[in-house]
Amino acid sequence: MSNADTNPDAATGAEPGVPIIEIKGLNKWFGPFHVLRDINLSIAPRERIVICGPSGSGKSTLIRCINRLEEHQQGRIIVDNIELTNDLKGIDAIRREVGMVFQSFNLFPHLTVLENCTLAPIWVRKTPKVEAEAFAMELLERVKIPEQAGKYPGQLSGGQQQRVAIARSLCMRPNIMLFDEPTSALDPEMIKEVLDVMVDLAESGMTMLVVTHEMGFASQVADQVIFMDEGQIVERNTPDEFFNNPQSDRTKMFLSQILSH
Amino acid sequence: MTDQPFHRQQSELLPQQPAPATTVGIVGWLRTNLFSGWFNTVVTLIVLYLVWFVLTSIVDWAIINAHVSGTDRFACTSDGACWAWFDQRIHQFLYGFYPSDETWRINIAFVLLFPALAPWMFENVPGARYLRWFSLAYPIIATILLTGGLGLSVVDTDRLGGFTLNLTVGLAGIVLSLPFGIVLALGRQSRLPVIRIFSIGFIEAVRGVPLITLLFVSNIILPIFLPPNVALDTVVRVIVMVTAFASAYMAEVIRGGLQAIPRGQYEAAQAMGLSYWQMMRLIVLPQALKISIPGIVNTFIGLFKDTTLVIVIGLFDILGIANSMVANPDWLGLSTETYVVVALFFFSVCFSMSRYSIHLERKLDTTTR
Numbered sequence: 001m002s003n004a005d006t007n008p009d010a011a012t013g014a015e016p017g018v019p020i021i022e023i024k025g026l027n028k029w030f031g032p033f034h035v036l037r038d039i040n041l042s043i044a045p046r047e048r049i050v051i052c053g054p055s056g057s058g059k060s061t062l063i064r065c066i067n068r069l070e071e072h073q074q075g076r077i078i079v080d081n082i083e084l085t086n087d088l089k090g091i092d093a094i095r096r097e098v099g100m101v102f103q104s105f106n107l108f109p110h111l112t113v114l115e116n117c118t119l120a121p122i123w124v125r126k127t128p129k130v131e132a133e134a135f136a137m138e139l140l141e142r143v144k145i146p147e148q149a150g151k152y153p154g155q156l157s158g159g160q161q162q163r164v165a166i167a168r169s170l171c172m173r174p175n176i177m178l179f180d181e182p183t184s185a186l187d188p189e190m191i192k193e194v195l196d197v198m199v200d201l202a203e204s205g206m207t208m209l210v211v212t213h214e215m216g217f218a219s220q221v222a223d224q225v226i227f228m229d230e231g232q233i234v235e236r237n238t239p240d241e242f243f244n245n246p247q248s249d250r251t252k253m254f255l256s257q258i259l260s261h
Numbered sequence: 262m263t264d265q266p267f268h269r270q271q272s273e274l275l276p277q278q279p280a281p282a283t284t285v286g287i288v289g290w291l292r293t294n295l296f297s298g299w300f301n302t303v304v305t306l307i308v309l310y311l312v313w314f315v316l317t318s319i320v321d322w323a324i325i326n327a328h329v330s331g332t333d334r335f336a337c338t339s340d341g342a343c344w345a346w347f348d349q350r351i352h353q354f355l356y357g358f359y360p361s362d363e364t365w366r367i368n369i370a371f372v373l374l375f376p377a378l379a380p381w382m383f384e385n386v387p388g389a390r391y392l393r394w395f396s397l398a399y400p401i402i403a404t405i406l407l408t409g410g411l412g413l414s415v416v417d418t419d420r421l422g423g424f425t426l427n428l429t430v431g432l433a434g435i436v437l438s439l440p441f442g443i444v445l446a447l448g449r450q451s452r453l454p455v456i457r458i459f460s461i462g463f464i465e466a467v468r469g470v471p472l473i474t475l476l477f478v479s480n481i482i483l484p485i486f487l488p489p490n491v492a493l494d495t496v497v498r499v500i501v502m503v504t505a506f507a508s509a510y511m512a513e514v515i516r517g518g519l520q521a522i523p524r525g526q527y528e529a530a531q532a533m534g535l536s537y538w539q540m541m542r543l544i545v546l547p548q549a550l551k552i553s554i555p556g557i558v559n560t561f562i563g564l565f566k567d568t569t570l571v572i573v574i575g576l577f578d579i580l581g582i583a584n585s586m587v588a589n590p591d592w593l594g595l596s597t598e599t600y601v602v603v604a605l606f607f608f609s610v611c612f613s614m615s616r617y618s619i620h621l622e623r624k625l626d627t628t629t630r
Binding site: 067068069092095096098099100102104106107108109110119120123124152153154155168169172 | 523525526528529530531532533534535536539543544547548551625627628
């Protein structure tokens with residue numbers, strides 16, 4: 001199913017070679033704690049990046065800087081030709097283009113699944129309600145839960161909720177999708193249904209940044225794997241090289257721990 | 262001994278039989294819940310006797326031995342309640358000192374209240390869209406009906422009294438204190454120091470003073486905030502003070518609700534590009550207010566009962582009228598009857614609010630539907 005043309009902007013809007021996300025000399029502190037140290041990263045359109053690393057390494061913080069859920073103190077972040085500054089208009093413009101999926105789903109419990117999906121298109125994109133609902137149903141079908149449209153999030157399983165959350169983000173027709181440990185809060189048997197949706201999305205040509213410990217997903221779909229430790233990017237490589245021929249000792253240790261069981 | 266086998270043999274299944282009468286229906290329920298064992302049986306009997314005793318005493322006093330006719334206290338000769346004053350005084354209980362040939366205006370205002378409230382309180386009200394516009398106009402309509410204008414003769418607000426006054430002040434306070442409370446609760450969390458300090462200052466100052474004190478000093482405080490030569494009507498003054506008082510409590514109740522909303526809800530709303538006000542209106546407040554319903558209604562009920570305090574600035578609400586009635590030599594010594602009636606008025610309104618809040622909580626519960 002599905003196809004690249006549900007997201008024409010991502011496929012055609014960007015010129016080849018021009019990065020869609022450009023991060024230069026990024027530094028961030030939480031109080032005295034130096035959480036991101038001199039991050040340089042550039043991501044091309046349609047590139048799929050998996051970020052892994054031990055907890056506290058700053059990987060979530062890094063992707064949360066990209067849509068300004070966290071403020072950075074030093075360096076530049078340019079998303080889709082818009083630089084993130086304190087300018088609220090720029091932040092809003094970037095947030096319209098960047099979808100995000102959270103570890104804890106963060107669906108709105110007082111709204112039905114369909115309302116969750118249509119809220120932002122209607123209020124932020126000013127899409128007519130009928131149109132927004134039609135597109136939302138299309139996406140709910142794509143994540144294989146159209147029959148749950150009238151239910152409330154509290155009545156769904158974790159895996160279903162996360163698939164709704166993905167559909168909800170896609171309803172805004174984003175160019176870039178950020179995933180912050182999307183399967184970490186799920187029971188093992190539900191992880192697959194969410195990963196299937198993400199694989200499908202990756203194959204459609206979406207630019208994706210995924211923080212995850214699902215190494216199977218990384219080797220299957222990622223163009224690049226980034227390993228972070230103590231706020232720094234330690235290693236960046238293709239999945240093949242990353243898993244079979246890790247360069248740094250820290251990466252080797254991490255991989256041996258994560259793959260040992 | 263015989264050589265019969267110890268157990269009975271049976272080739273066919275027995276047909277199903279209804280459960281024993283002692284385990285089903287009313288008898289079964291009584292057995293399992295009230296008479297299961299000697300201790301429970303004794304307790305049940307004692308409680309039944311107490312209930313019987315109290316109920317019969319009340320019925321005896323209020324109905325069987327009561328006197329309902331007569332022109333003064335001495336018409337009542339028995340031990341029971343004396344309701345003879347009721348038809349003479351009910352008018353004052355309801356309308357205070359409102360001119361008797363104008364009370365139809367209060368009645369109309371009261372009847373119109375229901376279509377004004379219905380579209381906000383219940384789903385599927387026919388014509389809700391138009392009724393909402395009517396609701397917005399209702400305060401103006403009610404004010405004109407109660408105080409005059411547009412061809413209606415003018416009635417001074419100090420003639421408002423009785424339950425009309427309680428309802429007027431109570432409803433105005435309830436309707437106004439909710440939005441003010443929301444604004445104060447949001448202001449208290451604002452990033453802008455001016456707004457935050459003002460909100461905290463207002464909440465703490467108003468909450469730290471008894472309402473009765475606020476009412477006493479309202480004629481000193483309020484003119485400070487008003488241009489000179491503007492004299493505030495007494496009833497308006499009461500409404501302002503009661504609203505301010507209830508808003509401060511409301512703000513704290515709603516703040517509790519706001520703090521219960523997980524950070525992820527804010528983040529999801531922000532990540533979608535919602536503006537601050539969209540996020541608050543569409544995501545945060547609906548959830549926070551839902552959580553706060555018990556506290557909000559609690560504040561409403563407290564506010565409604567506090568309307569009796571208007572007595573300290575010379576207005577006669579239903580309790581004030583009752584006080585003067587008890588002091589009337591014709592009906593001396595009937596304080597029990599009088600205050601029971603006043604209590605019933607308040608109880609019916611407050612209990613309705615409480616039931617409505619439970620209905621609302623069930624309706625908004627999205628986890629079990």
